[in-house]
Amino acid sequence: MKKKPKKKDLEDKHHILTELLKKHGAQIYDDLDKGNFPKFSIPSRSVSNIVYDKKIRQYILGANTAVRSSRNTSQLRSFTQLMWLAFFANRLTRQKKSSTLRDVYYSSQAFEVDFEDQGESDNIIVDLEAVLSSPRESFHVFPEERSSVFGDLTIEYTVPGYQGKKTNLSDHPDGYAIGPSLTSAELIETSAEVVIAIEKGGLFTRFVEEQVDKKFKAIIVDTGGQAPRSTRSLLKRLHDELNLPVVILTDGDVYGEHIAMVIKSGSANAAHLRELTVPDAKWVGVWATDIEKYKLPTIPMTESDIKRCHDLLKDPRYQEGIWKKELEVFLKIKRKAELEAFSKYGLTNITDKYLPQKLEIAKSL
Amino acid sequence: MSSKETFTQISPSEFFYRNRDLAGFSNPTRSLYTAVREFIENSLDACDQKGILPDVHMSIKAVDAEKPDPKQYILSVRDNGPGIESKQVPLAFGTVLYGSKFGLKQARGMFGLGATMAILYGQITTNKPLIVKSSTDGKIQDEYEMLLDIQKNKPVILKHETKEVSKGGLSLSIRLEGDYAKAGTKIRDYVYQTSLITPYATITFDDPKGDKYRYTKVVRTMPPSPTIIRPHPHGIDVETIRRMLLDTNYQIPAVDDNMISKVRKELGLANKNLSHSEIMDKTQKKWKALTRPVRTVMALMSFLKMDFEKLSKTTIEEIDIGNKKLTYWDFGESQSVSVDMDPESFYYKQLANTVQGETLTSFLTKRFQRVGPTTALKFAEYAKFKPEHRIGTMTNQELVKLTDALQSFDDFMAPDPSCLAPLGESPLEKGMERFFEPDFLAVVQRGASAYSGFPFIIEMGIAYGGKISSRGINVYRFANRIPLLYDEGSDVVLKVVNDTDWSRYKVKGEPPLVIVSHICSTRVPYKTVGKENVADRPEIERELKLALLSLSRKLSSFMSKRGQAEAAIKRKNLYSKYIPLIAQFCTELAGKKKEPNYKKMITEEPIVEEKT
Numbered sequence: 001m002k003k004k005p006k007k008k009d010l011e012d013k014h015h016i017l018t019e020l021l022k023k024h025g026a027q028i029y030d031d032l033d034k035g036n037f038p039k040f041s042i043p044s045r046s047v048s049n050i051v052y053d054k055k056i057r058q059y060i061l062g063a064n065t066a067v068r069s070s071r072n073t074s075q076l077r078s079f080t081q082l083m084w085l086a087f088f089a090n091r092l093t094r095q096k097k098s099s100t101l102r103d104v105y106y107s108s109q110a111f112e113v114d115f116e117d118q119g120e121s122d123n124i125i126v127d128l129e130a131v132l133s134s135p136r137e138s139f140h141v142f143p144e145e146r147s148s149v150f151g152d153l154t155i156e157y158t159v160p161g162y163q164g165k166k167t168n169l170s171d172h173p174d175g176y177a178i179g180p181s182l183t184s185a186e187l188i189e190t191s192a193e194v195v196i197a198i199e200k201g202g203l204f205t206r207f208v209e210e211q212v213d214k215k216f217k218a219i220i221v222d223t224g225g226q227a228p229r230s231t232r233s234l235l236k237r238l239h240d241e242l243n244l245p246v247v248i249l250t251d252g253d254v255y256g257e258h259i260a261m262v263i264k265s266g267s268a269n270a271a272h273l274r275e276l277t278v279p280d281a282k283w284v285g286v287w288a289t290d291i292e293k294y295k296l297p298t299i300p301m302t303e304s305d306i307k308r309c310h311d312l313l314k315d316p317r318y319q320e321g322i323w324k325k326e327l328e329v330f331l332k333i334k335r336k337a338e339l340e341a342f343s344k345y346g347l348t349n350i351t352d353k354y355l356p357q358k359l360e361i362a363k364s365l
Numbered sequence: 366m367s368s369k370e371t372f373t374q375i376s377p378s379e380f381f382y383r384n385r386d387l388a389g390f391s392n393p394t395r396s397l398y399t400a401v402r403e404f405i406e407n408s409l410d411a412c413d414q415k416g417i418l419p420d421v422h423m424s425i426k427a428v429d430a431e432k433p434d435p436k437q438y439i440l441s442v443r444d445n446g447p448g449i450e451s452k453q454v455p456l457a458f459g460t461v462l463y464g465s466k467f468g469l470k471q472a473r474g475m476f477g478l479g480a481t482m483a484i485l486y487g488q489i490t491t492n493k494p495l496i497v498k499s500s501t502d503g504k505i506q507d508e509y510e511m512l513l514d515i516q517k518n519k520p521v522i523l524k525h526e527t528k529e530v531s532k533g534g535l536s537l538s539i540r541l542e543g544d545y546a547k548a549g550t551k552i553r554d555y556v557y558q559t560s561l562i563t564p565y566a567t568i569t570f571d572d573p574k575g576d577k578y579r580y581t582k583v584v585r586t587m588p589p590s591p592t593i594i595r596p597h598p599h600g601i602d603v604e605t606i607r608r609m610l611l612d613t614n615y616q617i618p619a620v621d622d623n624m625i626s627k628v629r630k631e632l633g634l635a636n637k638n639l640s641h642s643e644i645m646d647k648t649q650k651k652w653k654a655l656t657r658p659v660r661t662v663m664a665l666m667s668f669l670k671m672d673f674e675k676l677s678k679t680t681i682e683e684i685d686i687g688n689k690k691l692t693y694w695d696f697g698e699s700q701s702v703s704v705d706m707d708p709e710s711f712y713y714k715q716l717a718n719t720v721q722g723e724t725l726t727s728f729l730t731k732r733f734q735r736v737g738p739t740t741a742l743k744f745a746e747y748a749k750f751k752p753e754h755r756i757g758t759m760t761n762q763e764l765v766k767l768t769d770a771l772q773s774f775d776d777f778m779a780p781d782p783s784c785l786a787p788l789g790e791s792p793l794e795k796g797m798e799r800f801f802e803p804d805f806l807a808v809v810q811r812g813a814s815a816y817s818g819f820p821f822i823i824e825m826g827i828a829y830g831g832k833i834s835s836r837g838i839n840v841y842r843f844a845n846r847i848p849l850l851y852d853e854g855s856d857v858v859l860k861v862v863n864d865t866d867w868s869r870y871k872v873k874g875e876p877p878l879v880i881v882s883h884i885c886s887t888r889v890p891y892k893t894v895g896k897e898n899v900a901d902r903p904e905i906e907r908e909l910k911l912a913l914l915s916l917s918r919k920l921s922s923f924m925s926k927r928g929q930a931e932a933a934i935k936r937k938n939l940y941s942k943y944i945p946l947i948a949q950f951c952t953e954l955a956g957k958k959k960e961p962n963y964k965k966m967i968t969e970e971p972i973v974e975e976k977t
Contacts, residue, residue, distance in 0.1 A: 021954055022954060022955060022956060024954065025950075025951045025952075025953070025954020025955035025956075026951075026954075026955040026956075028947065028951040028954075028955075029948075029951045029952060029954075029955040029957060029961050030961075032944070032947065032948055032951065032961035032962075032963045032966070033961035033962055033963075035962075035963070035965055035966055037966070038947065038951075070943070070944070070947060073932075073935065073936050073939050073940075076939050076940070076943050077939075077943065079943075079947070080943040080946050080947055080950075083946070083947050083950040083951060083954075084946065084950055086950065086954060087949075087950035087951075087953055087954055090953070090954055091953075111946065112942070112946065113946065
């Protein structure tokens with residue numbers, strides 16, 4: 001079954017962003033022209049202003065905002081830096097160039113905006129995300145870490161030099177790196193019926209070898225541990241634009257459970273962004289209850305695992321369903337198991353036995 | 366089981382020779398430094414006492430410049446002070462414990478021992494004589510070359526000559542083993558800081574390397590000199606009380622030939638031989654003019670009924686006031702004789718008075734500072750003694766009880782500060798101005814206060830900016846005009862400075878800040894024998910805090926004025942730097958060609974505004 005996504009989505013987004021930048025620029029231009037000191041209003045990212053929104057099932061920023069004024073000499077420098085970044089983001093977007101956090105830091109040195117270190121420029125990038133309510137990928141600042149995707153999905157590039165060129169993501173058995181060109185590509189068509197996000201590269205390769213994509217009509221995504229934003233953004237688009245359900249497989253421990261939760265509902269760090277969550281994504285394993293059920297070899301939980309369990313139990317997102325139940329079982333058995341543990345029963349045990357059962361269960365979650 | 370230890374008495378010179386470490390002569394480095402201090406302080410004290418603006422010139426020269434340290438140096442100090450009478454010179458510098466500073470008042474040194482110790486040290490390390498040149502009148506100068514006979518504690522004069530000169534003063538020159546390579550910094554610091562706290566003196570120093578240090582006087586007025594005063598009751602201990610009781614006024618004088626001739630002289634009898642009754646007649650007529658010892662002798666004679674001839678052949682054995690018996694030994698008869706004393710007799714009262722000492726109240730009012738009859742009576746009640754209790758009849762236990770009460774009684778007046786000699790605000794200010802050339806300077810002299818019966822006064826100065834380097838807070842500590850150079854870690858002044866939250870006074874980071882603290886007291890409570898750090902007595906700490914507080918507030922208002930001006934400039938600089946950048950960025954963002962007109966924002970004087 002092939003699906004046609006709505007076109008023009010990405011272009012619209014770009015247009016909205018550049019218009020927003022232009023609007024801010026014009027406002028500040030007017031202020032200066034009238035001899036007024038311009039200021040920015042930035043949603044406050046302090047802990048007290050991060051709240052959980054039950055309706056959209058993610059952390060969001062509250063109503064508090066901080067004003068950054070160019071009149072205040074202790075804010076003037078960071079005000080200028082924010083202006084520079086907006087200016088730089090505008091150029092990146094218009095010229096369709098990509099860059100990284102580190103690039104941004106070095107690019108700034110052509111202008112006398114005085115970032116003391118990369119940490120400072122990283123912070124300003126988050127400020128701009130908050131002002132624009134858009135992730136940095138939208139203004140072409142991409143993470144360094146790459147995760148991968150594989151499966152029958154045809155995309156059409158929009159990056160300069162490749163515009164109009166199409167690729168099918170099942171053409172290369174190592175999968176395709178989820179980088180700027182893939183992230184900004186149009187999603188054209190797919191025969192897949194499900195997206196499987198898996199925590200580990202080794203298992204990703206196994207899944208490709210075992211033709212999980214064909215057997216289960218799946219697009220396989222390697223999150224490489226905690227999923228980078230571009231990966232989360234791709235998962236969201238696969239779900240929203242292609243109406244594909246997303247299931248997540250992680251190690252059977254508290255950190256694995258939280259990797260799944262971040263894909264589903266974001267992190268407190270990114271409470272200022274709403275484009276990164278897949279609220280309908282389903283964590284299908286490895287559950288604490290699976291450890292007993294599948295007689296998996298285990299290792300004991302560490303002190304910090306246990307502490308993390310207790311911390312998460314206080315989080316509003318872990319108050320119901322499997323999220324709560326599995327944490328409690330982890331605490332009870334005080335043991336954990338990795339995805340590779342299934343290899344005890346043969347290398348293909350996980351794809352032959354475990355995965356089909358879990359995909360079945362997912363439908364009822 | 367008999368022990369056969371021999372106890373031999375040693376002379377004070379011998380004692381100090383054996384214990385020279387105590388006096389600061391433990392090694393060549395320390396000894397050279399101590400000798401410098403003792404000589405300079407001696408000169409300054411001598412000038413202070415006579416109200417002469419001091420000119421002190423010191424030089425240290427290596428005997429053989431090529432040799433490595435430690436080696437022999439010649440230390441010479443010359444002053445324009447009063448000098449020392451020719452015949453006193455050998456005693457003053459050739460014996461230990463011959464000093465003129467036993468009274469209770471503020472002075473740099475305590476007994477004038479130190480200079481002699483330096484001389485002694487020089488002699489035992491180099492075996493070279495001391496050269497003293499002294500002129501009291503600025504015309505004739507006595508020049509002595511002498512050594513010390515350590516065992517006999519006596520000077521040995523090698524050479525004495527006189528010559529005509531044009532200037533008065535004293536010059537001392539000794540040869541001693543020293544280590545200038547190591548002691549140099551300390552000595553230069555000492556000279557520098559001494560000049561700072563003695564702005565009315567000119568001090569020069571020619572060091573062995575040929576460097577010349579010159580500190581000329583910046584003020585021409587001397588601080589008023591202190592007066593010698595009686596002790597305060599709070600500062601007394603049992604031993605001091607005992608010594609006060611042993612005062613000659615209340616001793617039964619030995620009736621020897623000297624005494625008899627003194628009696629004859631006071632009675633105006635010369636060599637005339639009068640009978641006993643004639644003598645007593647004369648005594649009654651002259652009574653009021655007689656000195657106390659003579660009165661006592663006459664009272665004895667009234668009961669002995671002897672003439673001078675007979676009296677010279679007796680010695681008094683016991684005066685038993687209770688049983689009214691007087692016992693004497695008669696050399697002629699070789700036997701003890703007792704005579705009765707008539708308790709109604711006028712002379713009996715005189716004797717009783719002498720033997721038993723003064724009454725408590727008269728002892729208090731006459732022998733202590735600031736104790737009047739009313740306070741004395743109140744004290745007697747507090748201490749549970751009768752006001753007329755004779756001080757000479759007190760047992761040891763009673764003396765201890767008396768001492769404790771003296772120390773704890775709260776209603777004595779505060780100690781008399783007239784024995785103190787603070788430098789004064791103006792000289793301190795001028796001294797600091799010259800030394801630091803600061804942007805800001807404030808000084809304060811606190812009122813007199815006291816700890817344990819010892820009066821003290823705190824003087825403090827604070828200087829900021831100007832030629833002071835930004836190496837953090839630098840504290841110069843002085844006690845009785847002596848710099849305290851080392852061991853500052855545990856000093857009460859440092860404690861007070863470090864306890865201060867300087868950010869409250871708008872002083873941040875490593876400020877170019879100097880604090881000069883001067884404690885004047887008849888007894889500075891040093892923590893250690895090294896006399897380099899002052900103990901944290903609460904009374905002293907409190908005064909230091911108050912002094913520092915008043916100065917810090919002044920500094921704070923200076924800093925905020927300066928801060929406002931600096932901030933305005935800083936703001937203008939920041940606007941000039943960043944506003945054009947913002948203009949550039951927003952022009953491109955807004956898609957405009959021409960930059961906004963922001964020029965007036967960075968050229969206009971910026972408005973002073975608090976942080977929002």
